Amino acid sequence: MFFGRSIGTKPCRTLREVFKSVEEGSAQYGIVPAENSLEGSINQTYDLLLEASLKISGEVKVRVRHCLLALPGARLEDLNAVYSHPQALAQCAGFLQKLDLETIPAYDTAGSAKMLIEKQLNAGAIASERAAEIYGLQVLRKGIEDFPENFTRFFVLAKNDDSPTGRDRTSIAFATTHTPGSLHRALGELASRQINLTKIESRPIRGTPWEYNFFIDFEGHHNDVVVAEAINALQTSTAMLKILGSYPRAD
Amino acid sequence: MFFGRSIGTKPCRTLREVFKSVEEGSAQYGIVPAENSLEGSINQTYDLLLEASLKISGEVKVRVRHCLLALPGARLEDLNAVYSHPQALAQCAGFLQKLDLETIPAYDTAGSAKMLIEKQLNAGAIASERAAEIYGLQVLRKGIEDFPENFTRFFVLAKNDDSPTGRDRTSIAFATTHTPGSLHRALGELASRQINLTKIESRPIRGTPWEYNFFIDFEGHHNDVVVAEAINALQTSTAMLKILGSYPRAD
Numbered sequence: 001m002f003f004g005r006s007i008g009t010k011p012c013r014t015l016r017e018v019f020k021s022v023e024e025g026s027a028q029y030g031i032v033p034a035e036n037s038l039e040g041s042i043n044q045t046y047d048l049l050l051e052a053s054l055k056i057s058g059e060v061k062v063r064v065r066h067c068l069l070a071l072p073g074a075r076l077e078d079l080n081a082v083y084s085h086p087q088a089l090a091q092c093a094g095f096l097q098k099l100d101l102e103t104i105p106a107y108d109t110a111g112s113a114k115m116l117i118e119k120q121l122n123a124g125a126i127a128s129e130r131a132a133e134i135y136g137l138q139v140l141r142k143g144i145e146d147f148p149e150n151f152t153r154f155f156v157l158a159k160n161d162d163s164p165t166g167r168d169r170t171s172i173a174f175a176t177t178h179t180p181g182s183l184h185r186a187l188g189e190l191a192s193r194q195i196n197l198t199k200i201e202s203r204p205i206r207g208t209p210w211e212y213n214f215f216i217d218f219e220g221h222h223n224d225v226v227v228a229e230a231i232n233a234l235q236t237s238t239a240m241l242k243i244l245g246s247y248p249r250a251d
Numbered sequence: 252m253f254f255g256r257s258i259g260t261k262p263c264r265t266l267r268e269v270f271k272s273v274e275e276g277s278a279q280y281g282i283v284p285a286e287n288s289l290e291g292s293i294n295q296t297y298d299l300l301l302e303a304s305l306k307i308s309g310e311v312k313v314r315v316r317h318c319l320l321a322l323p324g325a326r327l328e329d330l331n332a333v334y335s336h337p338q339a340l341a342q343c344a345g346f347l348q349k350l351d352l353e354t355i356p357a358y359d360t361a362g363s364a365k366m367l368i369e370k371q372l373n374a375g376a377i378a379s380e381r382a383a384e385i386y387g388l389q390v391l392r393k394g395i396e397d398f399p400e401n402f403t404r405f406f407v408l409a410k411n412d413d414s415p416t417g418r419d420r421t422s423i424a425f426a427t428t429h430t431p432g433s434l435h436r437a438l439g440e441l442a443s444r445q446i447n448l449t450k451i452e453s454r455p456i457r458g459t460p461w462e463y464n465f466f467i468d469f470e471g472h473h474n475d476v477v478v479a480e481a482i483n484a485l486q487t488s489t490a491m492l493k494i495l496g497s498y499p500r501a502d
Contacts, residue, residue, distance in 0.1 A: 037460035040453075043291050044341075086337065086356070090295075105337070105356040151460050181442035183451065184435065191432035199463070200434065200453055202291075209288035209402050210502070212450070251461075 002060050002156065003029075013107075015044050019052050022157050030054070030157035036064070037151045039087050041201050045155065046215050049173065049244050050203075056171050056245030058156030066092055066145045069113050069125045069137040076124075076140050083112035084126035092126055094146040113137055153250070161245035164221035169198065171217050171244040174234060175205065182237075183214065189233040190218055193226050213240070221246040253311050253407060254280075264358075266295050270303050273408050281305070281408035287315070288402045290338050292452050296406065297466050300424065300495050301454075307422050307496030309407030317343055317396045320364050320376045320388040327375075327391050334363035335377035343377055345397040364388055404501070412496035415472035420449065422495040424466050425485060426456065433488075434465065440484040441469055444477050464491070472497040 010027050012018045021027040032048075035041045049056070066088055070079060081102040082089070089096065089103045096103055101124070106112040109127040116125050117135045124140065125131075132139045162168075176182035190197055199217040204210075220227040222243055235241050261278050263269045272278040283299075286292045300307070317339055321330060332353040333340070340347065340354045347354055352375070357363040363376040368386045375391065376382075383390045413419075427433035441448055450468040455461075471478040473494055486492050 035455070037455050038457055040294050040455050105358070107356070147458050149458050149460055153461075180445060180447045181438075183448060184438040184442040187432075187435040187438065191435035194431060196431045197434060198461070200451070202451055202453075204286070204288050204291050206289055207398050207400050209400055210404075210449070 002058060015042075015048055019048050019054060019157065022054055022159065023052065028158065029057070031060070031154050032157060034059070034153045034155045035199075036087060036091070036153075037149060038091055038145075038147055043203065046173075046201060046203050049155075049171075049215075050213060050242065052157075054157045054159060055161035055243075056155045056247055057158040057161045058247045059169065059250045060154045060156065061151050061250045062154065064091070064145060064150040064152055065128070065143050066109075066126050067129050067132060067139050068095075068141040068144055069116065069127055069132045069135075070123070070140050071116055071120065072136065072138045074122065074124075074138060074140070078122065079124045080122055082124040082126060083115060083121075085109050085112070088126045091145045091147075091150060095141075095144040110134070156247070162247050164223050164246070165248045167249050168219070168221040168224075168246050169217055169249045170220055170222050170227060170246040171215065172231065172234075173213055173215050173240075173242045173244060174238040175211075175213050175240040177237070177239050186214075186234055186238055187216075189230045189237065190216075193230050195220055195227060195230055215244075219249070253309060266293075266299055270299050270305060270408065273305055273410065274303065279409065280308070282311070282405050283408060285310070285404045285406045286450075287338060287342070287404075288400060289342055289396075289398055294454065297424075297452060297454050300406075300422075300466075301464065301493065303408075305408045305410060306412035307406045307498055308409040308412045309498045310420065310501045311405045311407065312402050312501045313405065315342070315396060315401040315403055316379070316394050317360075317377050318380050318383060318390045319346075319392040319395055320367065320378055320383045320386075321374070321391050322367055322371065323387065323389045325373065325375075325389060325391070329373065330375045331373055333375040333377060334366060334372075336360050336363070339377045342396045342398075342401060346392075346395040361385070407498070413498050415474050415497070416499045418500050419470070419472040419475075419497050420468055420500045421471055421473050421478060421497040422466065422468050423482065423485075424464055424491075424493045424495060425489040426462070426464050426491040428488070428490050437465075437485055437489055438467075440481045440488065441467075444481050446471055446478060446481055466495075470500070 018030040022030040112125040113127040113131040201215040202212040269281040273281040360378040364378040364382040452466040453463040
């Protein structure tokens, strides 16, 4: 209950569609996955954040519990394949290896559950318990992920970010200049001000092979004096800098 | 022709199988993708490098040229879907959007080509020109990738890495200690010795949410005096360090 009250929802087929809905105003907020604690960053989210005119205005961390679903009456030993999103298949790789079932990638977890019902497939789907309820499927096994410490961090997108709360995080993107040690110098603007870096991610710059944009998260709000000073210093020492947003920390 | 002569090849279904084949000695070398200049790092390769007892003994950069393949006689306007590896679908997203065809993820590009023939599907597959020759398919369109500057960098795996050539690169993995500024200090061991960092990648530490291992590439060989000094210094200032290998630079 990030929003503190129930709100209307609008499902989107792609991450790009989520960004577009908020940009065009057909949704006030957008929710996109940023990283999973086992599989790492969701690359497309980072690429879209760089293009978009939106801000990260919040973060939510959700515990992931995968279930193996099948048609009502189906037995585990009769399944011939398991469908799911590649991330979910990866997170349950150990469980699936033991079963020795063919794994088939699908667009999303809920979509793979829906497909079992629609096509009446003699197969399994990895999805949530909620998906089993929605599509009238049977839960064959619960909590089949290889590591119980499985969390996904989501970003809440909006046209503007939030005011400081005293327990904030800021996300920025930047490109370094073409000089040796430039990333080290950039991080030095945070370290010298005792600003705690909580994440760094690199993404290729499209059209310029072997050059990268960096995405960093650190504690503090871009309106805090010391953070504003660090961002100013970074702005003069980097080739590109974009403030993606400041928002209350979820932990 | 990385090896300078023709050698026997052994196809593997998964990256894990490539690592295993070299570890068990059924293959002398293994070739795995490390990163694509549009889509970024191949996460599983990095995760496997950390577990494996192998070394990176070489790198190869290959220009990617995707083709749209179909059954002989098929016409573009008659296709009902396009199959390929999610990376290839992502790299041709612009082209596919214009065609307004359903995209269906598959395990690999060549495998999606093979499937068209085997199942006689009225669909397209994104794969190489070579795959069209092998499976007797028609090339409907060549070079359909959104960015022509599309390269994939591969690692050559072996039981041991190479001796210095004077134009080498070294890859290492490390985990920082839990103190603010620890990544900045670690990179300082390279910067202060004028060692040029060419890539940094972070991957989540499994079972410990929101903590990361770092993978860095830099110029030089781990037997070079200045690089050996930097690695020694890093070893004392990091919580974990693994030398993944030194090898001749491909560029």
